[in-house]
Amino acid sequence: MDIKLHGAIGFDIGHSTVKISCFADGVKHDIIFPSVATPAFTISDENEQRRAIEETVVINGKPYFFGKTALIQSGLSGSTGLSESWIDTPEYEALMRGGLKKIRALDINPDECVIVMGLPTNLHSRQKAALKHMAAECTTGRVLVMPQSLAPYHGMMLDEVGNPSSRHSMESEAWAVVEVGYFTTDIMLMQAGGTWVEKAAGSSRGVALAADALMRSMSEKDVTVDLNEAEEALQTRTIKYFGENLDVSKEVELATSSIVADVLDTSKKLIEPHVRKLDGVIIAGGGAPLVFDEIKAKWPHAVLADNHRFSVSEGMRRYALVTLRLDAMSSFSR
Ligand SMILES: Nc1ncnc2c1ncn2[C@@H]1O[C@H](COP(=O)(O)OP(=O)(O)OP(=O)(O)O)[C@@H](O)[C@H]1O
Ligand SMILES: [Mg+2]
Incomplete structure (x- = not known):
């Protein structure tokens, strides 16, 4: 028997945090936790033990801590997946299963939802099938995968409940997206009519580049900071x-200029020939405030995405709602 899908989930496994936006039974929820997973071990403190149980999942028969528990207990410094083959690791699967566990704790059954996930633009075509396969092992919900830079565009073109926005038109407007994440900054261009321009899509480095630069400049001053501290x-x-x-404002400014230069350089190569003719450029992702002013100075039609850190999961959630509605219409006409 077909299970009736009735919830929509945007599931964004980022390199610094997992962000999930859900909508089920008329209620919206946002979830965020650190993208850290590590093999579990025995914790002696009873209170900690209880919390750890909520943040433990089993991968290939082995228990893993995920999220805050993994971050605190392992002493790891934040992001762990700074390589392109991250999605093939048990840690990545632990973050997927961990997110599903947190969704279930809200009384939402992901097996009855459309779940939209994302991949960095430059990895999307190569890794889409593998991600879908891994996700299908974790849930029987319907999983769709999109380039993550597409999501803030959908977030702008669709309203909260997945209807076309009254303020924008997919048919007549053309937009670019610069989505500044931790590992990658993803760039894409959507022409009027919803045509994705593949040649104008790509990725450059993310906030990790600036965190790394800050770490090194502090080390030159004999102050040792880890990547997590530098990111903060x-x-x-x-x-x-x-x-x-x-006060490290001066060092931060210098470190930030490295990512601004990198993002502007890649953006210029990819979208400069089109940018004047666009209706605007959406600056999205957690790191958006770091580059916004400088991009706005070059391109005055740049806009900061609403709730910028959740702009990918929220756009995917809205897209999942469209898919749900189309599904309902097709089963009605069958
Ligand atoms: N208000 C803010 N101002 C500046 N930086 C921020 C702000 N909020 C978050 N960040 C930083 O932005 C970075 C990117 O966050 P985001 O959650 O978009 O990354 P991610 O999705 O985990 O990474 P990726 O997309 O590369 O996998 C993080 O390093 C975070 O510390
Ligand atoms: Mg991201």
Whole structure:
């Protein structure tokens, strides 16, 4: 018997955090947790043990901690998947199963949902089948995979419940997306009528580049910080230093200029020939505020995506709602 699909999920496994946007029974939920997974081990503290059970999944017969528990217990410094073959690892599957576990904890059954997932634009065609295969092992929900830079575009063209937005038109407007993530910045161009311009799509480096630059410049000053601390300092502009907050604004500015230069360089190559004729450029992803002002100075029609860190999962959730509706219409006419 066919299970009736009734929920929509945007499931974005990023290199720094997993972001999930769900919509089921008329209610919307957002979930976020660190993209860290590590083989589980015995925890002696009883309170910690209880919390760890909620953040444990089993992969190939072996238990794994994921999310905050994995981050705290392993002492790992944040992101663990900075390689292109990340999706083939048990850690990636642990993040997928972990996200599904958190969705179930909200009383939403992912097996009855359309689940849209994303991949960096430059890996999409190569890894789409493998991601779908892995996801199918974890859930019987209907899984679709899209290039992640497409999602903020859908987030703008569709409203909260997946209807065409009253403020924009897919038919007549052309937009580019610059989506600044941790590992990659993804760029794409959508012509009027919803035609994706493949030649104008690609990826450059993400916020990790700036975090790395900050880490190195601090090390030259004999202050050792790990990648996680450096990533945080890009926002806070301070580093804890023997009980004081060290102001590192100057170092952050310098480190940030590396990603701005990289993003602008790749954006120029990919979309410069079209950019004047576009209705706008959406700057999305967690790192959007780091590059927004400089891109806006070059391209005045640049706009910051709403709720920029969730812009990928939210766009995918809205796209999942469209798919659900089309499904319902086709089963009605059968
Ligand atoms: N308000 C903010 N200002 C500046 N940087 C931010 C802000 N919010 C988040 N970030 C940073 O943006 C980066 C990218 O976050 P995001 O969640 O989009 O990455 P991701 O999806 O995990 O990575 P990827 O898409 O490359 O796999 C992170 O390093 C995060 O620390
Ligand atoms: Mg991302």
